[in-house]
Amino acid sequence: MTEPAAAQTVTAAILVIGDEILSGRTKDKNIGYIAEYLTNIGVDVREVRVVPDIEEEIIVALDALRHRYTYVFTTGGIGPTHDDITADCVAKAFGVTIDVDPRARAMLLTRIAEKDLNEARLRMARIPVGADLIVNKVSSAPGFRIGNVHVMAGVPTIMQSMLDEVAPTLKTGVKMLSESVRADLREGDIGTPLGAIAKAHPDVMIGSYPFQDEGRPNTNIVIRSRDPAKLAAAKSAVEDMLAQVRAGLRQTA
Amino acid sequence: MTEPAAAQTVTAAILVIGDEILSGRTKDKNIGYIAEYLTNIGVDVREVRVVPDIEEEIIVALDALRHRYTYVFTTGGIGPTHDDITADCVAKAFGVTIDVDPRARAMLLTRIAEKDLNEARLRMARIPVGADLIVNKVSSAPGFRIGNVHVMAGVPTIMQSMLDEVAPTLKTGVKMLSESVRADLREGDIGTPLGAIAKAHPDVMIGSYPFQDEGRPNTNIVIRSRDPAKLAAAKSAVEDMLAQVRAGLRQTA
Numbered sequence: 281m282t283e284p285a286a287a288q289t290v291t292a293a294i295l296v297i298g299d300e301i302l303s304g305r306t307k308d309k310n311i312g313y314i315a316e317y318l319t320n321i322g323v324d325v326r327e328v329r330v331v332p333d334i335e336e337e338i339i340v341a342l343d344a345l346r347h348r349y350t351y352v353f354t355t356g357g358i359g360p361t362h363d364d365i366t367a368d369c370v371a372k373a374f375g376v377t378i379d380v381d382p383r384a385r386a387m388l389l390t391r392i393a394e395k396d397l398n399e400a401r402l403r404m405a406r407i408p409v410g411a412d413l414i415v416n417k418v419s420s421a422p423g424f425r426i427g428n429v430h431v432m433a434g435v436p437t438i439m440q441s442m443l444d445e446v447a448p449t450l451k452t453g454v455k456m457l458s459e460s461v462r463a464d465l466r467e468g469d470i471g472t473p474l475g476a477i478a479k480a481h482p483d484v485m486i487g488s489y490p491f492q493d494e495g496r497p498n499t500n501i502v503i504r505s506r507d508p509a510k511l512a513a514a515k516s517a518v519e520d521m522l523a524q525v526r527a528g529l530r531q532t533a
Numbered sequence: 534m535t536e537p538a539a540a541q542t543v544t545a546a547i548l549v550i551g552d553e554i555l556s557g558r559t560k561d562k563n564i565g566y567i568a569e570y571l572t573n574i575g576v577d578v579r580e581v582r583v584v585p586d587i588e589e590e591i592i593v594a595l596d597a598l599r600h601r602y603t604y605v606f607t608t609g610g611i612g613p614t615h616d617d618i619t620a621d622c623v624a625k626a627f628g629v630t631i632d633v634d635p636r637a638r639a640m641l642l643t644r645i646a647e648k649d650l651n652e653a654r655l656r657m658a659r660i661p662v663g664a665d666l667i668v669n670k671v672s673s674a675p676g677f678r679i680g681n682v683h684v685m686a687g688v689p690t691i692m693q694s695m696l697d698e699v700a701p702t703l704k705t706g707v708k709m710l711s712e713s714v715r716a717d718l719r720e721g722d723i724g725t726p727l728g729a730i731a732k733a734h735p736d737v738m739i740g741s742y743p744f745q746d747e748g749r750p751n752t753n754i755v756i757r758s759r760d761p762a763k764l765a766a767a768k769s770a771v772e773d774m775l776a777q778v779r780a781g782l783r784q785t786a
Contacts, residue, residue: 299740300740300742301565301568302581303569303757304567304569304572306742311564312560312561315554315555327582327585330564330580330581359741359743360720360724362727363739363740396721400722400725401721401724467613467614467653470614470653471612471615471653474615475653485552486615488614488616489553489559490612490688502553
């Protein structure tokens with residue numbers, strides 16, 4: 281699928297950090313949530329990576345993504361234990377120092393008694409120098425933004441609350457518009473004419489997704505474009521084609 | 534976390550291909566399934582990437598992963614429509630030609646009448662030259678293996694059936710053993726002593742995962758090693774530490 285070259289796009293990548301995702305012990309719930317959320321506000325997610333709790337892996341992935349996309353959103357690795365190394369890795373990637381941040385410490389103290397603010401909990405106030413904090417309304421330990429990288433928690437409820445904080449600060453592109461058409465046909469019945477429509481509408485992205493519809497194979501056609509007129513034209517072409525194919529199959533039957 | 538250098542490890546990466554995952558329209562269910570499945574048979578998943586239906590993106594990711602890990606498992610993009618470009622991309626990455634494979638065509642004919650085997654459906658029989666087929670017991674259109682890359686469907690039921698076909702052909706390493714200990718403590722109460730245990734047991738990976746236990750914060754400690762004796766020693770150290778911390782908190786309370 282091609283992308284209209286002139287469209288004003290804002291892009292993003294998601295970097296999920298955590299051994300527990302790669303071992304399958306924890307099933308990620310953040311990728312789909314962030315992807316849908318950003319798409320809805322006009323930010324295109326172009327890539328996702330999941331990496332283990334290993335410093336070099338995190339830094340290499342972060343550098344690859346942050347230089348390529350408008351924004352990077354990380355999840356995981358900002359808790360109080362030894363395997364929470366995301367903040368330190370981000371500091372290294374950006375070449376800045378990291379230390380307990382008085383603003384972050386103050387946030388922790390809104391929920392944690394000073395006598396309980398031990399060395400482990402203070403890890404959650406370690407923030408790379410120059411970063412802005414991302415408020416955590418759920419459990420107080422903040423995320424942070426440095427450059428184009430947003431560092432968020434891995435626990436879904438906390439991540440979601442942080443994303444709500446971050447969203448108003450993002451620049452957003454012309455929103456990708458999307459229409460879904462139920463084909464009432466099998467994918468294999470429409471593949472060739474659908475491909476011809478996709479070729480004839482190069483500024484529109486057309487995807488085909490088979491699904492089981494009450495036990496019978498069916499297909500959703502998803503048509504996406506930033507231009508409402510082009511989207512409508514492609515949708516109309518898809519609907520006409522579907523009607524023709526259905527009529528042809530009725531004649532054959 | 535460090536990994537015992539001497540352990541016999543077999544590694545893998547998962548490459549999820551599809552615009553629908555990046556837009557959030559479809560929530561991926563394959564990453565967690567494959568990760569858990571491979572972990573259970575002694576294959577370590579080290580990285581996951583999700584890329585769009587764009588040839589160059591698919592090829593670049595595939596090349597990065599296949600040269601680095603023992604195996605790559607892809608999902609998505611092997612259906613009958615124009616946006617199903619995975620097989621062609623894999624052929625390009627391996628520098629081989631691709632055409633309708635008589636074995637794959639015969640598989641399709643077990644479920645599709647010859648008169649319905651149109652150009653679109655025949656796309657599903659396009660297989661890179663030199664690849665082995667992966668039987669699809671659900672809907673007949675096969676996946677394939679070429680080199681160390683396994684190309685599977687994106688529909689979870691089909692992917693799962695293909696993975697069952699593939700699993701017996703994989704070499705597997707010494708299985709990663711795992712023990713989980715419920716701390717009955719908050720993560721912040723144990724972060725420092727847990728970090729000391731992790732440092733004292735460098736051949737064991739120790740992860741700390743907070744969770745809400747009937748509304749109260751609790752923590753699971755996951756201890757992993759390929760060596761049963763080292764795993765038991767680390768688990769015992771964790772349990773002793775937890776008992777000490779609990780006793781200390783009872784005294785303070």
